[in-house]
Structures are given as structure tokens and as C-alpha cells.
Amino acid sequence: MRTAPTILHLDMDAFFASAEQASKPSLRGKAVIVGGLGPRGVVATASYEARVFGVNSAMPMAQARRLAPHAAYLVPRFGFYRAISEQVMGLLRALSPLVEPLSLDEAFVDLEAGGAARDETSARLAGEKLRADIRAVTGLTGSVGLAASKMLAKIASEQAKPDGLVVIDPGSEREMLGPMSVRILPGVGPATGDHLRRAGIHTVDEIVEAGEDELVRLLGKAHGHGLYAMALAHDERPVVAERETKSVSVEDTYDVDIHDRVRVGTEVQRLADRCVRRLRGAGLSGRTIVLKVRRYDFSTLTRSETLRGPTDDVAVVREAAARLLESVDTTGGVRLLGVGVSGLADYTQEDLFAQAAGDLGEVAEEESGEVAAERVEAPVERRFAAGHDVVHAEFGHGWVQGSGLGRVTVRFETPDSEPGRVRTFRVDDESLSLAEPLPLVPVEGGASGLQPDLVSHPHHP
Numbered sequence: 001m002r003t004a005p006t007i008l009h010l011d012m013d014a015f016f017a018s019a020e021q022a023s024k025p026s027l028r029g030k031a032v033i034v035g036g037l038g039p040r041g042v043v044a045t046a047s048y049e050a051r052v053f054g055v056n057s058a059m060p061m062a063q064a065r066r067l068a069p070h071a072a073y074l075v076p077r078f079g080f081y082r083a084i085s086e087q088v089m090g091l092l093r094a095l096s097p098l099v100e101p102l103s104l105d106e107a108f109v110d111l112e113a114g115g116a117a118r119d120e121t122s123a124r125l126a127g128e129k130l131r132a133d134i135r136a137v138t139g140l141t142g143s144v145g146l147a148a149s150k151m152l153a154k155i156a157s158e159q160a161k162p163d164g165l166v167v168i169d170p171g172s173e174r175e176m177l178g179p180m181s182v183r184i185l186p187g188v189g190p191a192t193g194d195h196l197r198r199a200g201i202h203t204v205d206e207i208v209e210a211g212e213d214e215l216v217r218l219l220g221k222a223h224g225h226g227l228y229a230m231a232l233a234h235d236e237r238p239v240v241a242e243r244e245t246k247s248v249s250v251e252d253t254y255d256v257d258i259h260d261r262v263r264v265g266t267e268v269q270r271l272a273d274r275c276v277r278r279l280r281g282a283g284l285s286g287r288t289i290v291l292k293v294r295r296y297d298f299s300t301l302t303r304s305e306t307l308r309g310p311t312d313d314v315a316v317v318r319e320a321a322a323r324l325l326e327s328v329d330t331t332g333g334v335r336l337l338g339v340g341v342s343g344l345a346d347y348t349q350e351d352l353f354a355q356a357a358g359d360l361g362e363v364a365e366e367e368s369g370e371v372a373a374e375r376v377e378a379p380v381e382r383r384f385a386a387g388h389d390v391v392h393a394e395f396g397h398g399w400v401q402g403s404g405l406g407r408v409t410v411r412f413e414t415p416d417s418e419p420g421r422v423r424t425f426r427v428d429d430e431s432l433s434l435a436e437p438l439p440l441v442p443v444e445g446g447a448s449g450l451q452p453d454l455v456s457h458p459h460h461p
Contacts, residue, residue, distance in 0.1 A: 002148040004119045005167050006112040007239060008127060009145040009153035010092065012134075013162040015105035016045035016081055020074055020387060022139050022440045024399055026411055026419035031055075031071035033064055037386060038255035040335070044076055048162060074387030080437040081105075084138050091133050095126060098239045105142075108150055110239040120146075120167060127165050139415070139440040147173075149235035151186055173233035178205040185230045187223065195219070207231040248282065249290065249340025250274045257296050257333030264330050264337070265322065271339040272321045276314040284344045285310035289320035292338035293328050300336075301328055310345040317341065382427050384408040384434075391435035395423065403427065415440050 012018070016034040021027045031050035035043040041061035053068040065073070085104040092099045092107055096114025101107045117123035127144040134142050141163040145156025148170045155177075160166040168176060177184070182204060183193050196202070199218055201210055208231050216224030229235070250271050258264050268291065279286065290304045303324040311317065321339050384390065384403040390410055391397050398412035401422060408427050413420030415438055425432050 001170070001234065001236070002112070003170055004112070004117070005123050005146040005148055005153075005170060006110070006117045006119075007147055007150055007153045008095075008109040008111055008123070008130070009147075009150070009157040010088070010107050010109065010130070010142050011145075011154075011157045011161070012088065012105035012140060012142045014045055014047050014051075015140070016076060017047035017050070018140050019081055019084055019440070020072075020077075021047060023080075023415050023437065024387075024411070025413050025415070025417060027072050031068050032074065033061075033068065033071050034074050034076050034387070035061055035064075036253070037061060037073055037075055038253075040253055040255060072387075075385040077388060077437060083437075084140070084440070087137050088134055088142070091130060091137065095130065098241050100239045100241060108153065108239045113239070120169065124165070124167055127167075131163075131165060137441060149173075149233070150237050150239065151230060151235040152233065154186075155180075155184060177231070177233055178203065178208075180204050182207060185227060187227060187230070192219065192223075204231050247290070247340050247342035247344065248275060248279045248284065248286065249292075249338055250278060251292060251336060251338030253294075253336045254334070257335050258330075258337075259333045261330060264334055265325060267337050268321050268325050268339060269318050271337060272318045273314055275339045275341060276312060276317050279312050279341055285312040286341035286345065287311075287343035288341065289317055289324065290338075290340040290342060291321050291324035291328070292336070292340070293325075293330065293334060294336035295330065296333035296335060298335075303327055304342075306343065310343065384427065389435040389437050390432055392423075392425075393431040397435060397438060408432070414438055416442060 017032045020032055020034060021030075029049065030047075031053065032047040033043055033050050033055060034045045035041050039062065043055060043057055043059045043061060043064050045057055046055040046064070050064075050068050050071050053071075055064045055068050055071070061073075064071075081104055088105075089099065089101060089107065092109050095116045096109050096111055098110035098113040099107055100109075111117035111123055111126055116126045123146050127146055131142060131144055134140065143157050143160040143162060144165045145153045145158070145160055145168070146165070147153040147156050147168040152168045152173055156166040156168050180203060181193075182188050182196050182201060185204065188196070195218065196207070199210075201207055207215065207228065212225065212228040215228045218224065219227060252267065252271065258267065287310045288304050288306045290302060292300065292302050294300045305320050305324055307316070307320065317339070384400045386400050386402055388400050389397065390400060390408075392410065392412070395410075395412045397414050398410040398420065401409045401411050403409065406427055407424055409422060409424045410432070411420050411422045
């Protein structure tokens with residue numbers, strides 16, 4: 001363990017919801033819930049105003065609507081969040097070469113490795129400057145925890161929420177951890193927590209009192225030893241700058257079970273296309289193609305096929321996924337489908353046994369999965385997802401408040417405007433079109449958007 005609190009953990013505050021509030025003046029200070037809006041959707045992030053009503057991440061959206069019926073419900077804009085995340089991660093990498101991202105809105109930083117801090121005073125100054133820089137660059141807030149280990153830095157950032165900074169002084173860890181619930185420790189989820197509770201162990205102090213041998217008896221050798229060390233505040237895990245990607249995958253959950261076998265096949269092909277685009281975007285290829293199918297009764301089946309060499313050919317992945325689908329019974333209906341590639345490498349080897357021609361792969365690469373799906377299904381009207389950006393030839397930039405029955409309702413406002421007016425249009429109104437998100441903080445030179453690829457239209461769960 002270190003003798004100075006030079007490991008920093010940053011956690012952006014209610015990230016998705018805060019980004020939406022910052023970009024939409026009319027939603028500031030109000031309950032905002034971001035997630036899948038279908039019957040089987042779940043909450044991705046709830047603003048602090050929504051959490052007052054008991055709404056939390058991973059909660060079924062139907063339950064959230066019962067708890068907070070008057071909240072604003074928005075579909076995620078992952079491209080938008082990713083661009084903001086890249087700005088934040090850039091600030092972190094300016095502090096140290098050792099930055100370990102955990103998600104779009106969370107990361108560890110080894111301040112000592114970058115020379116940004118050597119003691120509590122310099123670590124606190126680095127943390128406060130980081131929070132100020134994040135606000136200046138993105139307009140959002142983040143909470144910072146500083147400690148001598150990763151475990152304690154993460155606990156500190158949780159205590160700092162929202163928009164705060166907490167430092168855990170080396171030497172005070174055991175006293176602080178003792179009365180806390182066992183769930184505060186890494187690796188203690190609901191199942192392990194219940195197992196410990198049934199054994200009469202509720203707090204970290206009670207783990208220490210039970211002793212290492214009892215922990216091993218209850219949880220097994222590896223988990224027992226590790227958990228006992230954590231309870232003693234011993235955490236030697238280093239901040240790891242790069243994590244090896246083990247697989248690349250995409251999946252979709254459907255609001256209504258898919259029964260038609262042809263539709264299932266079309267969805268698998270579309271997912272294969274998306275998976276390969278993600279694979280190529282990362283500069284990778286893979287040998288093992290994986291198909292995931294969750295059926296109507298929640299049973300989940302996984303099938304895989306390993307090729308003779310790594311590939312990033314969309315035609316090869318499509319064919320392999322189709323072969324795997326042939327071995328799965330989808331008679332009762334399908335609620336989730338996924339396609340993945342594992343056994344990754346940074347080179348490709350042509351699959352001499354692939355039946356598809358290369359031209360087919362080129363066509364699929366040029367044509368997005370969403371466009372391909374639209375051509376197959378031939379929808380009669382455009383889709384406007386709640387919360388996504390639009391622009392009108394007369395009224396300018398706005399966002400979708402809702403759509404249905406051939407109509408779309410738009411509120412016209414921008415991040416630096418006053419709350420805007422609401423108007424309703426026909427979905428086929430040629431004056432209305434999808435738009436790129438605007439930056440939350442004005443950009444010098446008048447740039448109109450964060451990044452050119454921010455308009456994303458995912459298949460929402």
C-alpha cells in the first residue's frame with residue numbers, strides 16, 4: 001500500500017442524464033430518465049431529481065414510470081456521450097500515462113506515475129483542478145476520490161457524490177471501513193452479500209472478526225482470501241492503462257418476441273454487420289464467431305464456431321452466424337439476439353472456405369445495418385427517438401419530445417439558449433431532419449457539433 005493518496009477515481013455525476021440536462025435548458029432541475037423506452041427497457045441513468053422518487057440505474061423502465069410518471073424519458077445518445085467521455089479521458093491522460101477507464105464515465109488515475117502528485121496536498125490540488133477543468137471543458141460535474149488504493153479511491157468518490165472530492169488518509173482506512181456494509185467491498189454482489197448475511201456477517205468489521213479461515217469455508221479459497229484482504233484495507237491492484245480486448249459483440253433486445261424465422265435471420269445478419277464494423281473500427285479480427293439467443297422463456301443459448309484463421313470479413317461472419325442459427329430452435333419466440341467475435345488478433349487470414357464473394361462484403365460494409373434493415377422492412381415513416389437532435393429549416397435546432405401517430409413534437413432550444421417553444425409536425429415534413437448534437441460548451445471558431453459522427457441511431461432495447 002502507498003503512503004500517500006495518489007490514486008484517483010473519477011465518476012461523472014449521473015452522466016447520461018446530466019449530459020441531457022446540459023443540452024436541454026427546459027430539463028435542468030427536473031427529473032430526467034435515460035434508457036430503453038420499450039416495455040422491456042431498463043434505466044441507464046436517472047438524474048438526481050429522479051432518484052428522489054426511488055428511480056435507479058438498471059431498474060425496469062415500467063417500474064420507473066410508475067415511480068416518476070412526470071419525468072422526462074429519453075432514448076440514449078451514445079455517440080454524444082462517447083464524445084464527451086473522450087474529452088474527459090483526455091484531461092485524465094494529461095495528468096498521467098496510467099489511466100484505467102472502467103466505462104464512459106468512470107476511470108482510475110495513478111497520479112504518482114505522471115508526477116501530478118506525491119503527497120496529500122498535491123493530490124488534493126490535482127483533484128480539484130481536474131474537477132474545474134471538466135466543468136470548463138464539458139459543462140458537467142464529476143466526483144473525485146483520492147486514496148492509497150483503487151478500492152478506497154472508488155469508495156471515496158462514492159462518498160463525494162455529487163460534485164465533490166473526498167480524500168481518505170493512509171492509515172485511517174480500517175477505522176473508516178469497519179462499520180460499512182460488506183457490499184462496499186469489490187466482489188461482494190447480491191449473491192455473496194446474502195450468503196454472508198445468512199452467516200451473520202453484515203459489516204466489514206464482522207468479516208475481520210470471522211477470520212480468514214471462516215471466509216474461505218464460506219466462499220472458497222480464492223474469494224475468501226481476497227475478500228479478507230480487502231476487509232483489512234489491503235489492495236495492491238495497480239492502475240492498468242490498457243486492458244486487452246477479449247471479444248467484440250453487439251446484441252439487441254426486442255420489445256415484442258420475434259416469432260418469424262425469416263425476421264430472426266435478418267436480425268442476425270444485421271447484428272453481424274454491426275459487429276464487424278465495430279471489429280474493424282478497433283483494428284482487430286477474430287477466429288471464433290458467437291451467437292447468443294434468449295428465448296421467450298428467458299432461457300439463453302450460446303453457440304460458437306471457430307474458423308481456421310482470424311477474419312474481419314463481414315461475409316464470413318454473416319455465414320458463420322447463419323450456420324449457428326440453424327442449430328437453435330426459435331419456435332416459441334426470441335426476445336434477444338447477439339453476435340460476437342472472440343479469439344481476437346490484429347491481423348486477418350483469408351478464409352479459403354468462405355462461400356460468400358468479397359463483393360458482398362463490400363456492399364454490406366458500405367450500407368449500415370440500420371439502412372439494410374430499413375430496406376428489408378420498407379418502413380412507411382421516419383423514426384424520431386425521444387431526446388434526439390433535429391433541425392428545422394425555419395425554427396432551427398431542437399430535440400424530439402415525443403412521436404407517434406404520424407406526428408413528432410419538437411422543443412426548439414440549444415445548450416446556451418433559454419427554454420424553447422414546442423411545435424408539432426408531421427413525420428414526413430421535409431423541413432425537419434435529424435441533426436448532430438451541439439457542444440455543451442461553446443467551441444471557439446463556431447464549430448457546430450462535437451464530432452462529425454455523433455448522430456447515432458441505435459436499435460434501442
